[in-house]
Amino acid sequence: MEPSRFDVIVVGAGIMGSCAAHAACSRGAGRVLLLERFDLLHHRGSSHGESRTIRATYTQPHYPPMVRLSARLWEEAQAEAGYRVLTPTPHVDMGPRDGAALAAAISNGGAAEVVGGSWPWAGVFRVPDGWTAAVSEFGGVMKATKAVAMFQALAAKKGAVLRDRTEVVDVTKRGDGTIVVKTASGEEFHGAKCIITVGAWTTKLVKSVTGTDLPIQPLHTLICYWKAKPGHERELTVEAGFPTFASYGEPYIYSTPSMEFPGLIKIAVHGGPPCDPDGRDWSLGRPALVEPVAQWIDAVMPAHVETAGGPVVRQPCMYSMTPDEDFVIDFLGGEFGNDVVVGAGFSGHGFKMGPAVGRILAEMAMDGEARTAAEAGVELGHFKIARFVDNPKGNLKDSEDQC
């Protein structure tokens, strides 16, 4: 029997692949296939869970235009779905006053530095001496798994075929230009174009397909929820207007307001030890991912958050780190030319930009260029694979943190 033929085949159904499949359908691709190795909405990659933050305060100036494009596309998708996955909140950045990364983020994101006691959360955060804090009106919390499900549902509604429990083991190009996608069960799918969005598995798949070593390192990280101290439960909620926040320096700490588990607030450290996505240690003990957070809470939010007994809820997740923490968004090149596009290495800060990344990947695959990104002032040169050819660290920079 002749294998099924598609205009665009997307491999990997995390936030990036789900957004790319939706974008390809929205851009007029007649037949779109989204392939996922595990169950749809599984918890073994990077896009599952309760919440992710959105903010425009980025150390590198090339991210805020992408965040703003994404914010527009989040709104459009929610309008199309008829329900919301993104709740706007204020956002607070804080850290040592002399930190160049924080200063750049405040400036690039248009945040306003707060002075003395004249800001809404002065009674919550004990900002250490020598630190500064800045408030941005542009922030928010996305319901992660719900958002991935939304893009999958929208893609399916527009005619995309979704297949889970289908592991892709090879991608080749035939002489007539057809992209052949092979699965572990021996099935073949034929496509005019292919988009690879396999998260922490990218280095393995790209290596086996092209022989190219992409420097994308999976990390094991831990989401921790801590108990609000009695009497402060409501103050820390989205409904009370509490912000998302990031604390620069060592360790880099991030947080979303109390929302998913009443009385608990998510506060976690950005990072974790290297891991093999096919051989993970699922243990949740991890003192190195818990103790620095407890110490930070005791120093900065001692009256509001309880650390005795540790975090109440812990959830494992994976980052896919590039050496420069910039994304990889590029044509695979070689024999594939412009017919296969890869989106990976989102380095623990990609979720907010999922709809923009999906649109960019779909336009690159279908049109050979990402016009929407260019119109929005998004500079894609930073995300090319070739940046690692002459410099294994890619876009070398002196910033401490960019997540």
Ligand SMILES: Cc1cc2nc3c(=O)[nH]c(=O)nc-3n(C[C@H](O)[C@H](O)[C@H](O)COP(=O)(O)OP(=O)(O)OC[C@H]3O[C@@H](n4cnc5c(N)ncnc54)[C@H](O)[C@@H]3O)c2cc1C
């Ligand atoms: C704890 C944590 C907190 C984060 N917080 C934020 C935040 O606040 N804000 C933010 O913007 N970002 C955040 N991020 C980062 C963001 O979640 C990731 O950048 C994003 O989810 C990456 O999505 P992805 O689609 O590339 O990868 P994934 O979600 O891992 O998707 C890849 C998919 O490909 C599938 N796959 C792999 N190999 C194959 C194969 N061979 N065949 C078929 N399918 C395959 C996998 O099973 C997986 O479903 C956070 C990440 C973590 C872990």
